[in-house]
Every structure is written in C-alpha cells, then in structure tokens.
Amino acid sequence: MWHRSGRGAAWSSMAMAASLVLLAHGGSGGNYFAPVSKDDDRWGTLVAVTAVRGSTAKLPCRISSDNPSEPVLLVLWYKNASVTPVYSYDSRGLDGRPSSAGRPHQWGDEEAWGVEQRAWFDTSLTPAHLLVRDVRGQDEGKYTCKVHFRASPSWSQRVTLTVNDPPGFPRIQDGSGHRLEGPIGPYGDGTVVRMMCLSSGEPPPGLVWGGSGVELGKTTEEERVGAVARTWFTILATRATADTTITCSTTNASVSSGIMNTVSTTLKVNLAPLTVQLEAPGEWVSAGQQTSFRCRVVGSSPPPVVQWWLGGRRLTANAPLTSVGGNVSVSTVRLTPQPGDHKVPLVCKAYSPNLAGSVLQDQLILAVHFVPVATVNVHGGGSEAATVREGSIITFTCHLQANPSVYNITWFHNGRALRGWAWGVEVNNATLRLLNVTAAMRGLYTCVGSNPEGDGQSNALNLNVEFAPVCAVQQRRHYVVAPGGAVTVSCQVEAYPTGLTFTWALKNDSEGSPIRLHSVGREEGLTGHYTLRGVTQKSVEVLCWAQNDAGTQTTPCKLTVYTQGRPGPVRNCSVNSHTASGFRVWCEAGPPRGTNTRYSLLVYTQASLIYPERRLLLYWTRHSIS
Incomplete structure (x- = not known):
C-alpha cells in the first residue's frame, strides 16, 4: 500500500540553466564581418536588418572558416x-564528422516560426542567410548566429531585425517604444x-x-495627433489574465466589416504551481520490473521545472514534459x-522556472514486493563457516527480508530438504538446531524463504565437525x-x-x-604408512590407530599381510x-589373495544327438583381490 505525505512549499534559490559558452570567429570582407576582439571569443560586427511586415527578412551569417577546405559542422541561431x-x-554524421551522405538537418522552433x-537557412x-518569410512584428529582436567547425575556432555573428509596418497598419x-506583439512578458x-x-x-x-x-x-x-492615431490599454497581470489575448485593429467605415488590419499579443505571467500530484500505477510494484510514475x-507559468528524487538520489525523467x-x-519517470x-x-x-523562491512537492512511500532475501548464520557467529566438536549442539538462524511476508521456510543440508525431526535435527521455521552433532552432519546448510513473489535462497554456510578418526570404508586391506x-602398508x-599421528601394532595369530x-x-x-621388513609368517595382521585434536580412534583398522604360497581354492x-x-x-x-593369481573356469554344454558334449575352458587373472 502506498503512503502519501503532505504537500509543502519550501525551496531555496535555484540556479537557472546556463548557456554554453561558445567561441566565435569573425572574418574579412564587407561591412558585415569586420572582426571585433572580445576576450577569447571571436565576433563579427553587429548587423542591422530591416524588413517590411509580410516580406522575407534576410539575416546574414558567414559559415566559412579560416581554412577554406574545412566544412561547417553546426550553426545555431539564438533570439534575444x-x-x-x-x-x-547540423551537418554532422553519427561520428561527429561532416556527413558525406544526404543533406544537412535543419530544425526550427515551432513556437518561434509556427508549424x-x-x-x-540558405x-x-x-x-x-537565415530567411524568414512572411515576417511579423513578433520576429523583431536581437539574433546571434554561432558557427562551429571541427578544428577551426567557432565564431558568432550578431544581427538585429527591425520590422516596419506598412501605412495604416496598427502597432x-x-x-519605451518596444513592440509588443506575440507572447509578451512574462510579468510578475x-x-x-x-x-x-x-x-x-x-x-x-x-x-x-x-x-x-x-x-x-x-x-x-483614442486620440489623434496629426496623421497618427493612438489609444491605450491597461491590464493587471494575474492568474486570471494569464495567457489572455489582446488585439488592436484599425477600422474604416468604408470597409464592409469595419476591420482592416489586426495585431495581437498574448499576456504571459510568472505563476507558481497550484498543485502537484504524484500518480502511481497501483498500490504496489514488483522489484526488477520497470514501472512508470x-x-x-497544475497552474505553473511558464511550464514548470520538475525534479524526481528517490530517497537522496536524483532521477531523470524519461520523457519530455507534456502539456495536457x-x-x-x-512529467513521467520510469523506475x-x-x-x-x-x-x-x-x-x-x-x-x-522564473519563480525559484518556492516549490511544491508530492511524495509516495514506495511499496515494493520482492522475492525474499535470506541470510543464514550461526547463532552468535558468522554466515560463511562454523566449526564444532562432535556431540555438540549448534543453532542456525535464517534471517529474512521480504514483502509480502514469507509463508514458508525450508532448510537444506547439502541440497537435501530437512523437515521436522531427522537424525538429531530440530526444524522450527527460521531456526535449525543440531542436537547431537555427528560427522554425518558436516556440509553446507542453506534456507529458502517463499512468498507470492517467489523463492529466495540464502547463502551456503559450511559446517565443519571435529571428530576422532574412524576407518575409511574404501581402502586396501590385504597385501602379499x-x-x-x-x-x-597404508592406513586410511x-x-x-586432518593433522593425524598413527600408532601401529602386529597380531600374529x-x-x-x-x-x-x-x-x-x-x-x-x-x-x-608403515613398512614391515623380514615378514616370514604365512599371514600377519597389522592394526593401526589414528589420533587428532578431537580424540583417538576407538576401533583400529585391520590390514592383513600374506607371504606368497600355494593359493587356496575360490569360495x-x-x-x-x-x-x-x-x-x-x-x-x-x-x-593368500595376492597378486598374479590365475583361476580357471570350466563350462560344459549340454549333450545332444547332434552335438557331442563340449567343454569350454576359461582363464582369468585376479589382481589385488580383497
């Protein structure tokens, strides 16, 4: 279940986005491009361009470098x-070099130039020249053309555009005489x-x-002074008047509609957000699955700056801010x-963006469902290995982090599940007790926690059991x-x-x-290992005991040594x-069951009228028979 916090407004001064500092370069030729030094930048002279409303304005920008063979990479136009x-x-290819295929990509801002x-850019x-057709009053302003090359220095050209209205057209x-057309402001x-x-x-x-x-x-x-007619309009910039359109039209009684020409302006007001609401896709999300928030x-003007945070970590929105x-x-973020x-x-x-003194925020406490995270450790010890003496009692604990809660915990010894009581084992949910530790209980212990999201397996804890030596089952027991x-002879x-000392004894009968x-x-x-020398008895029994820090072997290992003699029959x-x-x-x-003893097996077929009785003689040699 999500937990939503209260919304608040608290924000310190925010740094506005800074423009990229670009080097600029001026060149020779004409009044347009006499170079002017400005710190480390290279600039062309300021160019003034005048155009009549409705015509095509031409804003010049030189795109050649000091190296005539070097093509231009990128040209950017800025306004005001x-x-x-x-x-x-943009003439760059995917590798950042001039593109050899196709035409350079040109892009214009729809807000500035319309759909x-x-x-x-010609x-x-x-x-x-940047050609602006059907030029309007709102196109008037100061433009900067920044030109970038691969190796040569970048440079900039500044252009001012003035739009003159034809006679009888309103302005x-x-x-102060500054034209107000198109979006104006934003005002406080x-x-x-x-x-x-x-x-x-x-x-x-x-x-x-x-x-x-x-x-x-x-x-x-309205008032008239000579050939000029004037009228004034006053409006208060507020949330109620934001984005309203104000027009001024010329009228003439001889025209059927009365309206001849019209200009318009849109009032922009700096407004803080009214509400911020974070929307989740559901009551919870699953770990490892991408989810959109x-x-x-509501209420911000211009469109707001939106920041996403997860705890103390800044997130990046996965899509541009959209207006609905x-x-x-x-704003959307995928997490x-x-x-x-x-x-x-x-x-x-x-x-x-223009009112950085306050901020609204909303937050949700994430409810993440995930597969249990399990960790096994020894009570009062670590989670990698443990060593106990045979006969001791040891307790393992399965620590679980899960959401939702686990409904089952299973313990495993060397990959085999342990349930209930088994050879001195007590299983009680997250606790496993070995009541009387034996050598058979050594090995790897794990636990698995299960919830609706899946099964989570823990680390493997290795249990070492210290025990006194016992005879190995598989070993050579007869020598010749x-x-x-x-x-x-060898005693295994x-x-x-595993650090052992051995004691040896002989038993002749x-x-x-x-x-x-x-x-x-x-x-x-x-x-x-022990070497017997001068063996003369027909057979002699060799006994061995081993000892380590856990104790001394209680029952010795028995080995038999035979002297070579006539072999006895099989049995x-x-x-x-x-x-x-x-x-x-x-x-x-x-x-004496020694080496190089050869045995023969006689196999007889059944007698018949067709085939006389046949005998098959088989030989085989048994080596190191035990």
Missing part, C-alpha cells in the same frame, strides 16, 4: 536572451501592464481593442525498483609379500582436523595380543546375469 536555439543547421516553419548564398508597443503576478496601439494614415484610421482579455482591462479613449503539475491542456503539465527501495520516498518537486621381504581414515610397533610419531594426513561363488547369450560368475578368492 534565450539559452536555447530557435534554429539549427508552417517560416524560417530556412547556404547557397554568400554569406549564408502595439510599451511606453500583480504587475500593471500598460500598452499603446498606434497607426498612421491620411486620414488616420480608427483603432479598437479586442481579444479575450479586453474585458479584464481598461481602455483609454506520473507527476501532474491549459496550464496542466505532466525499476529494487528490494532496497521498499519504504523509500519517491518525490516529485515542481517550480516555475615374498617370504622375508618388505612391504609398505576419516577425521577432522587370533589368540595372541597385539605387539606395538615402533613408529616415529610424525604428523601425517588422512593416510598413514562363495554365485551365478547371476544369466541370459540366453551368457552369464556371470562371482567368486571370492582363496588365501
């Missing part, structure tokens, strides 16, 4: 104090905006104010939450030596720790007591794997 370009000419794209002219301006909330509309002619035309904002302002009666901002009508803006993001606040902050010869045991053999008592591994024979094509005979070798 904007830090974002209103037009670009009909009235601007075009490089066929010398110098190149809206402020008290509560600012009184006073504008004048004027037109000239013989006789001077009539002037009338109109538009959606005319009822919200105050009109001053939306932040809806009026002054409602929506792939992790288990550690559970209960972490996701915050959306929004503020008007020539009478009077020497033989080295299982034990931990079943009734006698073992005779301890002299040994140096050196430390060996899990296999001890305990059995026949199996009997099929139509053959059978298998197993026999136990007779004493």
Whole structure:
C-alpha cells in the first residue's frame, strides 16, 4: 500500500540553466564581418536588418572558416536572451564528422516560426542567410548566429531585425517604444501592464481593442495627433489574465466589416504551481520490473521545472514534459525498483522556472514486493563457516527480508530438504538446531524463504565437525609379500582436523595380543604408512590407530599381510546375469589373495544327438583381490 505525505512549499534559490559558452570567429570582407576582439571569443560586427511586415527578412551569417577546405559542422541561431536555439543547421554524421551522405538537418522552433516553419537557412548564398518569410512584428529582436567547425575556432555573428509596418497598419508597443506583439512578458503576478496601439494614415484610421482579455482591462479613449492615431490599454497581470489575448485593429467605415488590419499579443505571467500530484500505477510494484510514475503539475507559468528524487538520489525523467491542456503539465519517470527501495520516498518537486523562491512537492512511500532475501548464520557467529566438536549442539538462524511476508521456510543440508525431526535435527521455521552433532552432519546448510513473489535462497554456510578418526570404508586391506621381504602398508581414515599421528601394532595369530610397533610419531594426513621388513609368517595382521585434536580412534583398522604360497581354492561363488547369450560368475578368492593369481573356469554344454558334449575352458587373472 502506498503512503502519501503532505504537500509543502519550501525551496531555496535555484540556479537557472546556463548557456554554453561558445567561441566565435569573425572574418574579412564587407561591412558585415569586420572582426571585433572580445576576450577569447571571436565576433563579427553587429548587423542591422530591416524588413517590411509580410516580406522575407534576410539575416546574414558567414559559415566559412579560416581554412577554406574545412566544412561547417553546426550553426545555431539564438533570439534575444534565450539559452536555447530557435534554429539549427547540423551537418554532422553519427561520428561527429561532416556527413558525406544526404543533406544537412535543419530544425526550427515551432513556437518561434509556427508549424508552417517560416524560417530556412540558405547556404547557397554568400554569406549564408537565415530567411524568414512572411515576417511579423513578433520576429523583431536581437539574433546571434554561432558557427562551429571541427578544428577551426567557432565564431558568432550578431544581427538585429527591425520590422516596419506598412501605412495604416496598427502597432502595439510599451511606453519605451518596444513592440509588443506575440507572447509578451512574462510579468510578475500583480504587475500593471500598460500598452499603446498606434497607426498612421491620411486620414488616420480608427483603432479598437479586442481579444479575450479586453474585458479584464481598461481602455483609454483614442486620440489623434496629426496623421497618427493612438489609444491605450491597461491590464493587471494575474492568474486570471494569464495567457489572455489582446488585439488592436484599425477600422474604416468604408470597409464592409469595419476591420482592416489586426495585431495581437498574448499576456504571459510568472505563476507558481497550484498543485502537484504524484500518480502511481497501483498500490504496489514488483522489484526488477520497470514501472512508470506520473507527476501532474497544475497552474505553473511558464511550464514548470520538475525534479524526481528517490530517497537522496536524483532521477531523470524519461520523457519530455507534456502539456495536457491549459496550464496542466505532466512529467513521467520510469523506475525499476529494487528490494532496497521498499519504504523509500519517491518525490516529485515542481517550480516555475522564473519563480525559484518556492516549490511544491508530492511524495509516495514506495511499496515494493520482492522475492525474499535470506541470510543464514550461526547463532552468535558468522554466515560463511562454523566449526564444532562432535556431540555438540549448534543453532542456525535464517534471517529474512521480504514483502509480502514469507509463508514458508525450508532448510537444506547439502541440497537435501530437512523437515521436522531427522537424525538429531530440530526444524522450527527460521531456526535449525543440531542436537547431537555427528560427522554425518558436516556440509553446507542453506534456507529458502517463499512468498507470492517467489523463492529466495540464502547463502551456503559450511559446517565443519571435529571428530576422532574412524576407518575409511574404501581402502586396501590385504597385501602379499615374498617370504622375508618388505612391504609398505597404508592406513586410511576419516577425521577432522586432518593433522593425524598413527600408532601401529602386529597380531600374529587370533589368540595372541597385539605387539606395538615402533613408529616415529610424525604428523601425517588422512593416510598413514608403515613398512614391515623380514615378514616370514604365512599371514600377519597389522592394526593401526589414528589420533587428532578431537580424540583417538576407538576401533583400529585391520590390514592383513600374506607371504606368497600355494593359493587356496575360490569360495562363495554365485551365478547371476544369466541370459540366453551368457552369464556371470562371482567368486571370492582363496588365501593368500595376492597378486598374479590365475583361476580357471570350466563350462560344459549340454549333450545332444547332434552335438557331442563340449567343454569350454576359461582363464582369468585376479589382481589385488580383497
């Protein structure tokens, strides 16, 4: 379930976006491009261009470098104090070099040039020109052309564009004479905006104010001074008057509609957001799955700056800010939450770019469902390995982090599940107790926690059990030596720790007591060795005991050494794997069961009238029979 915090407004001074500092270069030729030094930048002289409303304005910009063979890479046009370009000419390829295929890409800002794209950068002219067709009063302003090359220095050209109105055409301006056409402002909330509309002619035309904002302002009666007619309009910049349109039209009674020409302006007001609302796709999200969150901002003008934060980490919105009508803006971020993001606040902050003194924000506490994260450790110990003495009691704990909660915990020993009681094991949900530790209990212990999101397996904790040596099951137990010869026997045991010392003894017959053999008592591994010399008995039994820090072996390992003599018959024979094509005979070798003993098997077929009785003689040799 999401947890929503209260919204607040608290923000310190915000740094506005800074424009990229670009080097500029001026060149020779004509009055347009006499170079002017300005620090480390290279600039052309300021060029003044005048155009009549409705005609095509031509704004010059030289795009050749000091190296005639070096083509231009990028041209950016800026208007007034904007830090974002209103037009670009890009001839770069994917590698950043001049593109050899196709035509350079040209782009114009629709807000500046409209959807009909009235601007075009013509490089066929010398110098190149930005052509603005059907020029309007709102195109008037100061332009900067910044030209970039691959190796040569960049340079800039400044151009001012003045638009002259034809006789009888209205003009809206402020008290200083600056034209007010198209979007104007933005003004601070509560600012009184006073504008004048004027037109000239013989006789001077009539002037009338109109538009959606005319009822919200105050009109001053028209006056005539010579051939010029003037009228004033005053409006208060507020949230109610933001984005209203104000028009001024010339009138003439001889025209059927009364209206001859019209200019318009749109009032822009700096407004802080009214509401910020963070929208989640549901009550919870799954870890590892990408999820989209939306932040809806109402009331900001210009469109707001939106920031996303997850805890103390800044996120990047995955799509441009979109307007869904009026002054409602929506920002979207795609997030792939992790288990550690559970209960972490996701915050959306929004503020008007021109009103950085306050901010509105909304936040949600993330509810992340994730597969259990399990960790096994020894009670009071670590989570990698543990060592205990045989016969001890040890407790393991399965620590779980999960959302939603786990409904089952399963313990495993060397990959096999442990349930309930088994060979001294007590399982109780997140706790596993080994009541009487034996050597068979050594190995890897893991736990698995299950919830609706899946099964989460823990680390593997290795349990080492210290136990006294015992005889290894698989080892050589019979040796053959020539009478009077020497033989080295091996005693293999299982034990931990593995640093062992061995004790040896001989037993010549079943009734006698073992005779301890002299040994140096050196430390060996899990296999001890002893060399018998001058063996003359037909058979002798060798006993061995091992000792480590956990104790001494209680039952010795028994090895038998035979001297070479006439072999005894096989015994305990059995026949199996009997099929139509053959059978298998197993026999136990007779004493002394040494090497290089050869046995013969005689197989007889059944007598018949067709075939006389046949005998099959098979030989095989058994080596190191035990």
